[in-house]
Amino acid sequence: MRPSVLVVGEAVHGQLSGPSREALNVARSLAGSEGRVTGLLIGHGLAAASAEMATLGTDRVRVVEDAALTSATCSTLAAIVRAEVEGAQVSVVLLTGSVRYRELAGRLAARWDASVATGATELSPTEGGGLRVARPVFGGRATEELDLGGPRCVVALRPHAFPPASTTAPAAPVERRASPPFPTGNAPAPKVSALESTEVTGGPSLGDATIVVSGGRGLRAPENFRLVEELAASLGAAVGASRAVTDAGWRPGSYQVGQTGRSVAPQLYVAVGISGAIQHVVGMVSSRVIVAINSDAQAPIFRVADYGIVGDLFAIVPALTKEIRKVRGLS
Numbered sequence: 001m002r003p004s005v006l007v008v009g010e011a012v013h014g015q016l017s018g019p020s021r022e023a024l025n026v027a028r029s030l031a032g033s034e035g036r037v038t039g040l041l042i043g044h045g046l047a048a049a050s051a052e053m054a055t056l057g058t059d060r061v062r063v064v065e066d067a068a069l070t071s072a073t074c075s076t077l078a079a080i081v082r083a084e085v086e087g088a089q090v091s092v093v094l095l096t097g098s099v100r101y102r103e104l105a106g107r108l109a110a111r112w113d114a115s116v117a118t119g120a121t122e123l124s125p126t127e128g129g130g131l132r133v134a135r136p137v138f139g140g141r142a143t144e145e146l147d148l149g150g151p152r153c154v155v156a157l158r159p160h161a162f163p164p165a166s167t168t169a170p171a172a173p174v175e176r177r178a179s180p181p182f183p184t185g186n187a188p189a190p191k192v193s194a195l196e197s198t199e200v201t202g203g204p205s206l207g208d209a210t211i212v213v214s215g216g217r218g219l220r221a222p223e224n225f226r227l228v229e230e231l232a233a234s235l236g237a238a239v240g241a242s243r244a245v246t247d248a249g250w251r252p253g254s255y256q257v258g259q260t261g262r263s264v265a266p267q268l269y270v271a272v273g274i275s276g277a278i279q280h281v282v283g284m285v286s287s288r289v290i291v292a293i294n295s296d297a298q299a300p301i302f303r304v305a306d307y308g309i310v311g312d313l314f315a316i317v318p319a320l321t322k323e324i325r326k327v328r329g330l331s
């Protein structure tokens with residue numbers, strides 16, 4: 001029997017995130033035509049995101065909306081999701097792989113007494129009502145296979161590991177659910193007094209982007225980082241950085257890609273003046289195509305690059321940006 005799946009989606013600036021669309025696709029293939037796919041959105045300003053979710057292969061969409069939920073803790077989110085899965089005959093909950101939702105995965109599994117895995121790149125139902133999950137480990141050098149016991153499983157997916165769901169018609173019904181008071185369990189609820197975003201505004205977010213251009217210490221000075229930003233803008237890409245850059249304060253920590261930063265897996269990753277230390281590589285090695293620009297032909301980044309340009313980034317990057325802008329018809 002196919003499982004019924006609940007997808008907890010995320011909205012970014014009011015729009016359904018790319019990884020949420022991917023999770024809906026996985027949900028539909030797990031559920032087949034027998035199981036039911038429920039989309040769930042929690043937060044504020046969710047009209048556009050819920051309308052889109054209703055057209056992406058869902059059987060129904062539920063929205064828990066309240067301005068106070070913008071700064072909800074993971075404990076509150078877990079309590080809300082738990083309340084939604086109870087009575088909905090759901091056996092699998094799928095989450096996007098954002099930092100927040102990876103934390104949510106663990107909290108929800110503990111509350112719901114479910115098996116849990118994060119970073120999944122392959123998923124299939126098992127005979128016993130559980131799931132077989134594969135995920136890359138050791139910076140993508142090996143693949144780990146896990147058998148999650150049923151009847152309840154929570155899985156956070158790796159972003160960009162799956163294609164997005166296709167549009168279906170007619171749209172599923174969207175149901176608005178009563179929200180507060182938010183149950184938080186017995187633990188004293190921490191209070192979030194402010195949320196500050198240091199994401200680049202105007203471009204795609206790092207976790208969501210299909211193209212990422214990252215800069216490293218090879219740029220020599222903070223003012224030169226604009227070369228990376230201009231190349232990214234010409235490609236419609238998000239901007240990332242090595243830790244050398246964020247430690248030096250050239251760009252905020254939210255830009256950092258790597259072991260102690262963000263893990264990204266875009267279609268295209270361009271590394272500009274980055275040596276390719278293992279701690280950086282583990283955060284980007286799952287990218288589909290990697291392009292490296294570095295003046296040192298022996299730089300370790302070339303070991304993981306699909307295309308390498310050996311040369312001075314100060315000559316190459318402006319020329320590349322100019323050419324891309326010309327080809328794309330940008331003024």
Ligand SMILES: Cc1cc2nc3c(=O)[nH]c(=O)nc-3n(C[C@H](O)[C@H](O)[C@H](O)COP(=O)(O)OP(=O)(O)OC[C@H]3O[C@@H](n4cnc5c(N)ncnc54)[C@H](O)[C@@H]3O)c2cc1C
Binds near residue numbers: 259
């Ligand atoms: C516990 C731990 C965790 C870490 N976590 C992370 C992490 O999450 N992310 C991360 O990035 N790092 C991390 N690091 C740091 C990591 O080890 C490296 O120090 C860091 O990635 C180096 O950054 P970089 O490649 O920008 O600088 P460098 O290693 O200094 O490399 C600069 C590169 O620029 C090239 N270059 C110089 N001039 C030019 C030019 N004109 N044109 C073209 N190329 C040029 C050089 O050849 C060189 O390869 C971590 C380290 C530790 C110990």
